[in-house]
Structure formats: structure tokens, C-alpha cells
Amino acid sequence: ERGASLEPSHPLARGPVASPPHSVDAFVKEFLRELNYGQGVPLSRSSLNDQYLALARTVRGYLTARWLETARKRRSHTERAVGYLSAEYLLGRQLDNALLATDLTQIAEDALHACGIELDALRQVEVEPGLGNGGLGRLAACFIDSMATMGAPCIGYGLRYEYGIFKQTFVDGRQIEIPDNWLSMGDPWEIAHPEMEVPVHFGGHTERYVDEAGRDRVKWIHGWDVLGIRYNYMVPGYQNGVVNTLRLWRARATRAFDLDIFNAGDYAQAVRSQTFAENISKVLYPEDSTPQGKELRLQQQYFFVACSLYDFIKHTQPTDFDVRDLPERIIFQLNDTHPVIAIPELMRLLVDDYGLEWEDAWGITRQCFAYTCHTLLPEALEVWPVSLMERLLPRHMEIIYRINEGFLDEVREAYPGDELRVRRMSIIGDHPERSVRMAHLATVASVKVNGVAELHSQLLRDKVLNDFAELWPDKFTNVTNGVTPRRFVRQANPYLSKLITDTIGVGWVANLDRLEELEVYAEDEDFREKFRAVKAANKERITRVLQRRDGIALPEGHLLDVMVKRLHEYKRQSLKLLHIVTLYDGIISGRLDPASVTPRTVVFGAKAAPGYRMAKETIYLINSAATVINADPRVEGRLFMAFPANYNVTLAERLIPAADLSEQISLAGKEASGTGNMKFALNGALTIGTDDGANVEIRRLVGDDNFFLFGMDEPQVAELQARGYRPADYYETNENLRSAINLIASGHFTGGDRDAAGLFVGDLLSNDAFLALADYQSYMDAQARVEAYYADQEAWTKSAILNVARSGYFSSDRSMRDYIDRIWHVKTGV
Ligand code: BZD
Structure with a gap:
């Protein structure tokens, strides 16, 4: 350097x-x-x-x-390193993690x-850097923690958003978004390098020319430029002396840009164009599953990968470095499709800047990337209109066309005459407008493509990317997600950590498989009592936190039932609400003896994308129900609801250790993995869940007796949908369900306003895209099993201990091992 x-x-x-x-x-x-x-x-x-x-x-x-x-x-x-490319890192607070890593607490x-x-x-005092939306961003943060702890060479690349995920507040039960000005008090963890500028170009057009050697070449005549400014963050391994780097980029206007305008005498315009350039790293887009196809988002994506590739090649490699050796030095992991524009960018660097032949460049590029897909929702697969790409990145669009040509030749050779298949697989789609399918581009160029849980990887192979899996069966693999035990057990749950360490020694923190040594203690009465004391202490702690943070007074002695995750229809917060309303309705109508209902507090935490109407209505209804139910003396001591605003990593660290019951109730085949599910199990909550995402693996490992399974599995869902799903059938035939829905529709929770519940109820009855009504009875039955089991505290505690003892697999250290063995092939131990 x-x-x-x-x-x-x-x-x-x-x-x-x-x-x-x-x-x-x-x-x-x-x-x-x-x-x-x-x-x-x-x-x-x-x-x-x-x-x-x-x-x-x-x-x-x-x-x-x-x-x-x-x-x-x-x-x-000169060994190979991992370049983790992610548009999001949901880091959470840094102080405790740094103290733990250095053993300085x-x-x-x-x-x-x-x-x-x-x-x-x-x-x-610390404001958490919320540079991510949810699971995907938090996963990236867990992964870089694990890589450092394993002493594996890894550099994380991403964006230094000036505003992270919005701060959520509620006004009359409705979500209001407030900008997250997380840098306003200064960030002591970042090290800025304003002198390290990386030029990034946009717009303009391309020109053909013949070079001195007589070869046809292409020149990109840029329309405008910005500069990438480097910000470094240290990523410490756990007490192993290793500290890796997370490098985030901030956009700044170029001076040349300003000067032109100054010379034209327009000072105000000069300042405005500066703002324009700096907008690129201004704000994190808060849509977590339905990308809006916004131009600024594509600018962000290209900006950070262009900076990162340039930085890796020019700043981390020796000056005599030969780009032909790139595959020996780096594997770029694409965290979903957000960084996929890196593929044509690398081609552009190799062909246009380094003068390599197309085939040589393509041979190199195809060894440098691997792609992780995080979704199964078709609407979440990113596409960019060709018209936008041509305007913003004209050279990249040409490169994508050429990649596609070569690829479609391969397809035609493998499947002569199958033009339908060629159209399905093309990187360019035609409907509803000509656009680039980023998942296809990623799959074509990558060494490996992985899903994030066994079921998800299977569905990718069999459905979403089936044509590609047929063509390249060996390209597809699974790496089940994991979470870092440092943050989510050792830091978040000091009481449990002490109990574990006192019992089996401290080795589990860096080797989570050792938790299996706890298994025998499930039978130890004394240990169970201590385990219950840990849960009780964590409940006291969350009670203090919610009192101070939100003015919520949690009742004592309840089963603590927690559903925390982004608000999305497929995750089915609506089903949870139907459960609560059914209990409430049962009690106030006299059909249910209150004494027979297990005292239960349900805690929700969820942000909705600001433009996602149904999600926001659901938040409003949950808050409205909470207000009415908590104030109704008929259910006092039996039912309580809490919905603290602004669920984030910091709150998760307090809430998860206190939970008895973990709600993982997505429609089977929709949740790619889930990672909250793992955090709960590791902290001794029992899961009520569908056969979806990593729930499948959690249940297999902890055992059927220690997991409350309900609902249709994925083939049953597919079958019902093929038959034709009619939610009204369930409403008409299930009395409790009908009564609960009627109570909501009557305006009981919305101050008599029927319209306020109209969108929610109307959709459930006539659409219900995620089959909440179809799984309702099964869910209610499973909740009844929860109540019965909870009544036997010794049995419940045994199951909770077994959840902890058998969840070591869900360490992100294990995920990293799998990535290293199956995809990256990098050395560990610094
Ligand atoms: O990724 C999530 C999945 O929904 C989870 O099932 C999975 O466990 C995690 C980690 O693999 N996906 C996201 O969190 N996705 C996003 O946050 C996102 C953000 C921007 C645009 C699109 C999706």
C-alpha cells in the first residue's frame, strides 16, 4: 500500500x-x-x-x-482470500463484542x-449501526465474525450508509418511519481514509477502436464520475489475536466535476451536484423482499462493487500482480444478487483495462465468484430494466449481452431445438419489459450456487433454478445458515453462558458442538433448577428493558411467547394474531374458561417496508388488539400483548434469551432459512413452527418431542394451491376461526371502525396468498399442546436444555467450515 x-x-x-x-x-x-x-x-x-x-x-x-x-x-x-460482497451488514453494537474478543470486559x-x-x-450510549434490513444483513455480520474467529482470510466489502434502517415508532398504533441518523454522535469504530479515493464511472456511451496491436477494443466514454472513500472497521476474532477487515464505501463528488461547474459560474449548481454524487451512499433501502427497481439502488450496487474490485486488485495485491492469477487470490461471495453487477465489472476490467481476450477473461471470471440465494419468492428475484442499464452502465450492458450469447449457445448445444428452455434460461427476460435477470447472471458466472438451508437448496434445484440445476448439477450446493455464538449466546445471555461454562468449561464459545456435553444434564434435577433460574433472570432483565425503553409493564410469571422478524405476509404474523384473538374471543364469549388458559405474554417485534400496505395494516391491527386486550379485565392475568417499537439487534439480544416459545410459522416453502429460529433454540426456547427453512433441520436435531410442529409441508402446500385454494371454505367451516375473524371485522379492536380492519379481513377471506386459514386449526392444536406441556415444568425444562445441547450445529463457525470445504477452499489459522 x-x-x-x-x-x-x-x-x-x-x-x-x-x-x-x-x-x-x-x-x-x-x-x-x-x-x-x-x-x-x-x-x-x-x-x-x-x-x-x-x-x-x-x-x-x-x-x-x-x-x-x-x-x-x-x-x-499469497493464499486465496474470501471477498464477501454484501450490500448489507447488520452489525449491532460493537463495544461488548470488542471487549469480549480482547477479553477486556x-x-x-x-x-x-x-x-x-x-x-x-x-x-x-452506543447507537447500533443498522446497515441492513434483517436476516441477510445479520448473516453477513455473523459470517465475518466467524471467519475472524477461525483465522480465515476474509475481507468484507459493503456500503457505509449515512442512514441505516429507519427507526420505527408508533403513532396511534401505526408505523411511522424516522431517519436513522446513526452517525450524528460520531462513530469511534470506523477509520476513514479520505485520501484513498477510488474513481467510479456512470453513464455515457461506448466507442469501438483498434489498438496498436490491431485488435478490436471498446472504450467506455463515461458520463459522470464519483469517488469511493474507504472506511475500515476491525473485525476481531474471539480471543485469538486475529483481526480482519470490513471495508465500507462512501460516495463523494469528484473535484473535476465541481471545477467544470465552478468555471461555468454556477456555485449553487456545484453544491447540488455534490449532493447528487453523495446521495449514492446516503440511505439503505428498507425493502427487504420486493426490490423496487430504483435507479439509485442500482447506482449503490455498482458503486460498491466497483470500489471493492478495484481495491482488491490495486490495493491489496503486490504491484507486480498478474490479473491472470486472480482466481488463486480471491473468491468473491455474492450475498444474494445485490452485488452481481461485479461479474460484468470484472469482465470490463480484464478486457477493456487489462487488454485480455474475451475467452481468457471469461475463464478467469468464472472462477472468481460464488452466489448465495436467500429467497424463494419470485417477486424478490432482482431484475433491472435493460433501458436503465443501458443508460447507467452502457458498457456493462454490452458485456451482459455477450455473456448471454455465449451462455445460450451452450444451452442450445445441450438441448438442441428446445427454444422454450432457451427463453426460460436467458439472462435477458422479456416480460413485462426487457430486463436483466440478476439471479441468472449470477448462476451462469459462479463456481457454486447455494441455498441457505437444506429445504431451500432443494427447492432452488427443483423449482426456482431447475433448468440451471439440470444443466450443471454439480454447481448447486447447500450451506445451512448459522449465527455467531459469541454475540447471540455469550454476550446476549451471560447467565446461561456462566451456567454452561461452569458445567462443561469455556471451550463451547469457539466450538459450539461442545454444547452436546450438556445433554446428560437434562436429567439432572439440580441443573434444571439452575436452568430455570437463568430463564427467570432473563425475564426480569427484559422486564426492566421494556419498562425503561418502551414504558411497557410485562406481567410476571407468564409463558413468554415471542415473534420477532420483519413483517411480511409469508411469515404470517396474521396467523399469530388469529391465535391471540381466538383465545381472547373464547374467554370473553364464555366458551373458554379463563382458568384453563395458560397465562401468556406475546411479544412482537417487526418493521414493515414503508411502502408495504398490508404489512402496515397488520402492524396497526396488532397494536390495536394489544390496546384492547391489555385493558380488558376479563382476560387480565391470562393474556398480555407487547409490541415494542423499533425491533433491532440490541433488543433481540435482550429479548431472545428470555423467551419460552419461539414462533417460526411461515408458510412451508417460503422462508429460505430463518436465523432467529436458531438464536431462540440456542437460548433454550422451544419452537412452534412449520416444516420450513432451517426449522426442518432444527426439528431433526432437537427431536420431535422438543419441537411443536404444525401445518402443511411444502408438497401439501403445492398440492392445495394446484387444487385451488379457497380461504372462505375454512372460514365457513371453522367456528372459532369465523368468530375470531368476525370479532376483528366488527371493529372491536379498532374503536368500532370496521373499515380500519377491512383490508386485513378482506384479504384473508378472499385471497390469503400464504394460506394462513388453511393452517389455522393445526396451529391452534399445536398451541394447545404447548400449553399442556408447559404445565409440566420439569418436562419443559428438559426439552429446553435439549434444544441448547443439540443446536451447536447452528453456529456460523460451522457454516463457514461448510463454505470453506464446499466452495471457497481457503486455508484457516490466519
Ligand atoms: O435471508 C433472508 C431470508 O428471508 C431468511 O429466510 C434467511 O434466513 C436470511 C439469511 O439467509 N432474506 C433477507 O433478509 N433478505 C433481505 O433482507 C433483502 C434485502 C434487500 C433486498 C432483498 C432482500
Whole structure:
């Protein structure tokens, strides 16, 4: 990279000598130095934010030596690395994770105490970077954590959004979105490199020319440019001395751009065009499953992959690097289709900039990418109109056409005369307008294509990408998702962590399979009692959190039933609502003896995409039902609903450890994997769930006796849909269901306003695209089994312990192992 002015032999020329010693005194000294000289305040006059920033910088200081050392080691060998390309990283708060990774938690606590400061008060100051929508973004964050913990060479690339996922509030029960100005207090974890500029081009046109060697070449005459500014984040492994890099890009206007306009004398226009360029990294799009095909989104995608490819080739490789060796140095993992424009970008670099022949460039490109698909919903498969591509990225569009030509030749050769198949498989689609099918492009160019759970990968092969799986059966594989045990058990659940460590030792944190050693303790009465005490303590903690955060007063002693995830029809929050309303309706109508109902608190957490009407109506109805049910003395002590606004990683870390029951109730064949399901099981909640996504694997591992299965499986769903699904049939024949729906439709929960529930009820009765009514009775029966089982606390606790003991498979360390063995083939151990 850049040169240093000190002689290389000088001790400071290679990096810091060592990080400060692990002692309370040393920590106090570093902390006060950061406070005084970094923040410029004495302790006596410092604000909480000053103290937080100083603390974060102190901890970051401990990471820096290891980070430089990791980078130095990696530079000295030439082994292949992983470039994880993701438009989203839903990181969550950084402080605790950095303290845990460096084993400084106790020292920091004592050091701050000596300064008269409570660590916990500073923890609360941190604003979590919400640079993702949900599962996909959180998965990327888990993966980079695991790669660092395994000492695997990995660099994460993405976008440094100035505004992350919106902050949700409720006004009269309706979702209101507030911009997430997460950087307003400064981010102590990022290291900006404003001098590291990467040029990125857009628009314009292409021209053909003949070079000195007489070869036909193409030149892209750019329409406009922006600069990519590098921001580094450290990704520490768990107590192993490894610190990897997450590199996020911010867009800035070029100076040339400004100068032209200045010279034309229009200052105001110059400022406006600056804003235009900087818009590219301004905001995360909050649509998690129905991409809107917005031009700015395509700009974001191209911007970050162009920066990342350029950065990898020019900045991380030796100056004499030969691009023909690229496949030996890197495998780019495409986190869904969002970064897929990297494929024609690499072709453009190789052919236009490095002058390679098309076939050679294609041979290289085809070894450098692997693609992970995260969906089964057809409307979630990204397509970009050809007209937009031609305008924004004219050279890339030409390259895509040429890739498609070669690919369709291959198809025609394999299936002579099958033009229907050729049309189905083409990278260019015709309906409703000519557009580029990004999943097809990704599949054609990638070494491997994977789904994120066994069922999902199977459905990709058999349905969504069936033609491709027939042509290239070996290209398709599965890697079941996982979650990092550091954040989601060790940090989020300190009580459980202590119990586990006291019982089987500390090795489980970096080797989650060791949880199976807990299995025998399911039979140990004393252990079960301690396990219950952990749950109780976590319930007390979430009670305090919700009281302080949302002014919600959770009742004591209830079964805690939790459904937290993005709001989407396929996830069926509507079905959960029908369950609650059925219980409520049963009690107030006298059909159900309240004494027979297990006291239950249902907690929801969910953001709806701002433009997703039905999702927002569902939020409104849940809030309305909560208000009425919580105020009705007839169900007091039996039913309670809570819907804290703005569910995020920080709340998940508090809520999941307290849950008894995990709701994973999507329509079978729709949830690619789910990862919340894994977090709950690892924290000792029992799952009520359909045979969908990773639920299938969870149930197989924890055992049927420790999982509440209900609903149709995927073939049954397909069959019912083929037969013709009529939701009204279920309404007409199921008395409880009819009564619950009628109660909602009557306006009982919406202040007498029938219209307010109209959209929800109308859709359920006449459409119900995700078959909630078809699974209703099965769900109610399963909930009855939950109640009966919960009454036997010893049996329930045994099952909960077995859920923990048998869920080690769902560590993202294991997912990374699978990616390494099946796809990446990179070495671990730094
Ligand atoms: O990815 C989710 C799936 O729905 C889950 O089943 C799965 O567990 C996780 C991780 O594999 N998909 C998303 O979260 N998708 C998005 O967030 C998204 C974001 C932008 C555009 C499209 C989808």
C-alpha cells in the first residue's frame, strides 16, 4: 500500500510495538489519555458520550496492534482470500463484542469503576449501526465474525450508509418511519481514509477502436464520475489475536466535476451536484423482499462493487500482480444478487483495462465468484430494466449481452431445438419489459450456487433454478445458515453462558458442538433448577428493558411467547394474531374458561417496508388488539400483548434469551432459512413452527418431542394451491376461526371502525396468498399442546436444555467450515 517515511528497520515503521498491557492500571491510563487528548475534556467535565467515545477508542487501540499484525501476515503469503460482497451488514453494537474478543470486559469494568463510571451506562450510549434490513444483513455480520474467529482470510466489502434502517415508532398504533441518523454522535469504530479515493464511472456511451496491436477494443466514454472513500472497521476474532477487515464505501463528488461547474459560474449548481454524487451512499433501502427497481439502488450496487474490485486488485495485491492469477487470490461471495453487477465489472476490467481476450477473461471470471440465494419468492428475484442499464452502465450492458450469447449457445448445444428452455434460461427476460435477470447472471458466472438451508437448496434445484440445476448439477450446493455464538449466546445471555461454562468449561464459545456435553444434564434435577433460574433472570432483565425503553409493564410469571422478524405476509404474523384473538374471543364469549388458559405474554417485534400496505395494516391491527386486550379485565392475568417499537439487534439480544416459545410459522416453502429460529433454540426456547427453512433441520436435531410442529409441508402446500385454494371454505367451516375473524371485522379492536380492519379481513377471506386459514386449526392444536406441556415444568425444562445441547450445529463457525470445504477452499489459522 502506501509507503512510510521511516526506515523499514525502525521499530515503529512496521506498526505498533504491542498493544497496552492487560491491566486495570494500563486501561485507566489509556482511557484517560483518550478522554483528555482525544475528546479534549477532563474526566470531571466529560459527558457520557465523551466517556463512551474514549472507551471505544481505548478498546479499539487494543485491537489495532492485532489488526496490523494480521494484515502483515496476510501480505506475506499469497493464499486465496474470501471477498464477501454484501450490500448489507447488520452489525449491532460493537463495544461488548470488542471487549469480549480482547477479553477486556472485566478490566474495563474495573478501570471505569476506578474513574467513577459504570460500564453499563456507557454501553447504552452506543447507537447500533443498522446497515441492513434483517436476516441477510445479520448473516453477513455473523459470517465475518466467524471467519475472524477461525483465522480465515476474509475481507468484507459493503456500503457505509449515512442512514441505516429507519427507526420505527408508533403513532396511534401505526408505523411511522424516522431517519436513522446513526452517525450524528460520531462513530469511534470506523477509520476513514479520505485520501484513498477510488474513481467510479456512470453513464455515457461506448466507442469501438483498434489498438496498436490491431485488435478490436471498446472504450467506455463515461458520463459522470464519483469517488469511493474507504472506511475500515476491525473485525476481531474471539480471543485469538486475529483481526480482519470490513471495508465500507462512501460516495463523494469528484473535484473535476465541481471545477467544470465552478468555471461555468454556477456555485449553487456545484453544491447540488455534490449532493447528487453523495446521495449514492446516503440511505439503505428498507425493502427487504420486493426490490423496487430504483435507479439509485442500482447506482449503490455498482458503486460498491466497483470500489471493492478495484481495491482488491490495486490495493491489496503486490504491484507486480498478474490479473491472470486472480482466481488463486480471491473468491468473491455474492450475498444474494445485490452485488452481481461485479461479474460484468470484472469482465470490463480484464478486457477493456487489462487488454485480455474475451475467452481468457471469461475463464478467469468464472472462477472468481460464488452466489448465495436467500429467497424463494419470485417477486424478490432482482431484475433491472435493460433501458436503465443501458443508460447507467452502457458498457456493462454490452458485456451482459455477450455473456448471454455465449451462455445460450451452450444451452442450445445441450438441448438442441428446445427454444422454450432457451427463453426460460436467458439472462435477458422479456416480460413485462426487457430486463436483466440478476439471479441468472449470477448462476451462469459462479463456481457454486447455494441455498441457505437444506429445504431451500432443494427447492432452488427443483423449482426456482431447475433448468440451471439440470444443466450443471454439480454447481448447486447447500450451506445451512448459522449465527455467531459469541454475540447471540455469550454476550446476549451471560447467565446461561456462566451456567454452561461452569458445567462443561469455556471451550463451547469457539466450538459450539461442545454444547452436546450438556445433554446428560437434562436429567439432572439440580441443573434444571439452575436452568430455570437463568430463564427467570432473563425475564426480569427484559422486564426492566421494556419498562425503561418502551414504558411497557410485562406481567410476571407468564409463558413468554415471542415473534420477532420483519413483517411480511409469508411469515404470517396474521396467523399469530388469529391465535391471540381466538383465545381472547373464547374467554370473553364464555366458551373458554379463563382458568384453563395458560397465562401468556406475546411479544412482537417487526418493521414493515414503508411502502408495504398490508404489512402496515397488520402492524396497526396488532397494536390495536394489544390496546384492547391489555385493558380488558376479563382476560387480565391470562393474556398480555407487547409490541415494542423499533425491533433491532440490541433488543433481540435482550429479548431472545428470555423467551419460552419461539414462533417460526411461515408458510412451508417460503422462508429460505430463518436465523432467529436458531438464536431462540440456542437460548433454550422451544419452537412452534412449520416444516420450513432451517426449522426442518432444527426439528431433526432437537427431536420431535422438543419441537411443536404444525401445518402443511411444502408438497401439501403445492398440492392445495394446484387444487385451488379457497380461504372462505375454512372460514365457513371453522367456528372459532369465523368468530375470531368476525370479532376483528366488527371493529372491536379498532374503536368500532370496521373499515380500519377491512383490508386485513378482506384479504384473508378472499385471497390469503400464504394460506394462513388453511393452517389455522393445526396451529391452534399445536398451541394447545404447548400449553399442556408447559404445565409440566420439569418436562419443559428438559426439552429446553435439549434444544441448547443439540443446536451447536447452528453456529456460523460451522457454516463457514461448510463454505470453506464446499466452495471457497481457503486455508484457516490466519
Ligand atoms: O435471508 C433472508 C431470508 O428471508 C431468511 O429466510 C434467511 O434466513 C436470511 C439469511 O439467509 N432474506 C433477507 O433478509 N433478505 C433481505 O433482507 C433483502 C434485502 C434487500 C433486498 C432483498 C432482500
